[in-house]
Amino acid sequence: xxxxxxxxxxxxxxxxxxxxxxxxxxxxxxxxxxxxxxxxxxxxxxxxxxxxxxxxxxxxxxxxxxxxxxxxxxxxxxxxxxxxxxxxxxxxxxxxxxxxxxxxxxxxxxxxxxxxxxxxxxxxxxxxxxxxxxxxxxxxxxxxxxxxxxxxxxxxxxxxxxxxxxxxxxxxxxxxxxxxxxxxxxxxxxxxxxxxxxxxxxxxxxxx
Amino acid sequence: xxxxxxxxxxxxxxxxxxxxxxxxxxxxxxxxxxxxxxxxxxxxxxxxxxxxxxxxxxxxxxxxxxxxxxxxxxxxxxxxxxxxxxxxxxxxxxxxxxxxxxxxxxxxxxxxxxxxxxxxxxxxxxxxxxxxxxxxxxxxxxxxxxxxxxxxxxxxxxxxxxxxxxxxxxxxxxxxxxxxxxxxxxxxxxxxxxxxxxxxxxxxxxxxxxxxxxxxxxxxxxxxxxxxxxxxxxxxxxxxxxxxxxxxxxxxxxxxxxxxxxxxxxxxxxxxxxxxxxxxxxxxxxxxxxxxxxxxxxxxxxxxxxxxxxxxxxxxxxxxxxxxxxxxxxx
Numbered sequence: 001x002x003x004x005x006x007x008x009x010x011x012x013x014x015x016x017x018x019x020x021x022x023x024x025x026x027x028x029x030x031x032x033x034x035x036x037x038x039x040x041x042x043x044x045x046x047x048x049x050x051x052x053x054x055x056x057x058x059x060x061x062x063x064x065x066x067x068x069x070x071x072x073x074x075x076x077x078x079x080x081x082x083x084x085x086x087x088x089x090x091x092x093x094x095x096x097x098x099x100x101x102x103x104x105x106x107x108x109x110x111x112x113x114x115x116x117x118x119x120x121x122x123x124x125x126x127x128x129x130x131x132x133x134x135x136x137x138x139x140x141x142x143x144x145x146x147x148x149x150x151x152x153x154x155x156x157x158x159x160x161x162x163x164x165x166x167x168x169x170x171x172x173x174x175x176x177x178x179x180x181x182x183x184x185x186x187x188x189x190x191x192x193x194x195x196x197x198x199x200x201x202x203x204x205x206x207x208x
Numbered sequence: 209x210x211x212x213x214x215x216x217x218x219x220x221x222x223x224x225x226x227x228x229x230x231x232x233x234x235x236x237x238x239x240x241x242x243x244x245x246x247x248x249x250x251x252x253x254x255x256x257x258x259x260x261x262x263x264x265x266x267x268x269x270x271x272x273x274x275x276x277x278x279x280x281x282x283x284x285x286x287x288x289x290x291x292x293x294x295x296x297x298x299x300x301x302x303x304x305x306x307x308x309x310x311x312x313x314x315x316x317x318x319x320x321x322x323x324x325x326x327x328x329x330x331x332x333x334x335x336x337x338x339x340x341x342x343x344x345x346x347x348x349x350x351x352x353x354x355x356x357x358x359x360x361x362x363x364x365x366x367x368x369x370x371x372x373x374x375x376x377x378x379x380x381x382x383x384x385x386x387x388x389x390x391x392x393x394x395x396x397x398x399x400x401x402x403x404x405x406x407x408x409x410x411x412x413x414x415x416x417x418x419x420x421x422x423x424x425x426x427x428x429x430x431x432x433x434x435x436x437x438x439x440x441x442x443x444x445x446x447x448x449x450x451x452x453x454x455x456x457x458x459x460x461x462x463x464x465x466x467x468x469x470x471x472x473x474x475x476x477x478x479x480x481x482x483x484x485x486x487x488x489x490x491x492x493x494x495x496x497x498x499x500x501x502x503x504x505x506x507x508x509x510x511x512x513x514x515x516x517x518x519x520x521x522x523x524x525x526x527x528x529x530x531x532x533x534x535x536x537x538x539x
Binding site: 028031032035036037038041042045073074075076077078079080081082083120121172173174178181 | 289
């Protein structure tokens with residue numbers, strides 16, 4: 001039953017930011033195959049904006065997620081602004097009351113983010129979106145008490161979910177216009193969501 | 209890539225700077241750098257707001273002005289404005305009688321508008337939305353709710369904007385805009401792809417000697433890729449697709465809009481219009497008003513869209529009302 005302290009969570013949030021920055025070009029490539037190619041650019045812009053404003057400040061894990069979400073929501077448009085903005089803001093809000101975060105607390109936070117997202121999007125598992133990454137990742141976390149094991153399982157589930165989008169036909173977003181032609185390529189949102197969850201897990205593991 | 213650029217990341221803000229300087233008689237800045245407002249608005253009317261991604265000039269800010277849209281939220285290239293920008297567009301358009309938000313059917317815009325409407329409600333601003341879905345090629349007839357909004361949005365803004373200028377209530381304004389879009393159908397043909405300035409290479413392909421029939425404003429694929437045809441055959445395809453959907457019948461009166469996609473010379477648009485005109489005549493469809501030019505573009509894509517709106521007396525009256533915007537001026 002390992003835990004980390006919410007107030008030590010700044011490095012975890014910055015780890016997520018760095019992962020998006022490192023993958024800017026890759027996300028653009030993935031999105032360019034069936035989307036419009038700007039996913040890496042948009043994500044990088046929002047996460048970097050957060051870094052600029054908050055890197056020198058002290059903040060908790062939950063507050064950091066909330067502020068990151070707020071920047072994405074209010075300054076990055078497209079679909080990703082409201083989608084990731086909602087996930088991070090709602091997850092951050094749900095985590096405010098925790099001093100210590102273990103697998104139960106993190107799963108409550110991510111579940112809140114997912115619930116918020118479900119209110120604004122119709123996509124669910126199987127529609128070739130980031131839901132295919134997020135949903136199984138949150139489930140994996142809920143089914144394991146030991147935090148370290150839970151985080152490893154969350155990473156594995158996220159990667160598996162990401163890979164599952166390859167053979168799906170898109171039903172939402174810009175790639176849905178391609179229908180059957182969207183098969184054979186990963187969904188860019190599912191990829192970025194996996195990058196985020198993996199960086200979050202790795203950042204937390206460092207703190208345990 | 210031979211472009212007039214500084215830093216590609218700043219292109220939208222730098223475009224806005226130029227636009228606001230040139231058209232200072234029509235539009236003005238607001239507190240939000242990504243929201244522009246019409247300079248002349250009759251007092252005490254229903255607000256008309258719109259918004260969308262950049263790269264479609266004159267859309268969207270080019271249709272802000274007297275008797276059309278009051279405000280427009282501006283997004284990055286091919287990317288929806290933020291919920292915050294839509295909210296500020298509603299605030300800047302509201303005069304206490306509510307706001308009609310007339311926009312195009314894209315997932316990002318839908319999400320951001322939905323959130324902004326919710327936030328506006330909390331502030332006591334009533335916003336009603338009309339979503340344009342005129343693009344025939346983007347979904348089958350029985351799935352019209354999934355269709356994209358393209359150049360037909362211009363007719364929607366014209367009708368809604370005119371109704372608001374004439375003192376219509378919020379319901380009357382949204383009904384007029386809805387009626388316009390319900391009677392409007394469009395189709396596009398793409399000849400070359402376009403490139404996001406910050407990406408630097410096209411992210412979809414239209415092979416030399418081919419054309420993408422039913423292409424969307426962001427290069428979304430349409431109905432089929434066929435061999436490049438002559439203007440008469442291209443026109444026939446377009447008229448068949450558009451007129452076959454509503455359906456437009458013998459004796460109907462229509463407004464026609466032929467828009468270039470950005471890089472096609474206007475000369476060629478007139479060639480296309482000439483062919484379209486003949487085909488409409490053959491069908492017994494009477495052209496009441498027509499527009500040819502770059503009305504709704506996609507960066508430097510080559511190709512054109514055809515939009516038809518079936519008219520009745522009310523739509524004619526709304527279409528005829530004088531308007532003064534960068535994209536459309538009628539005396």
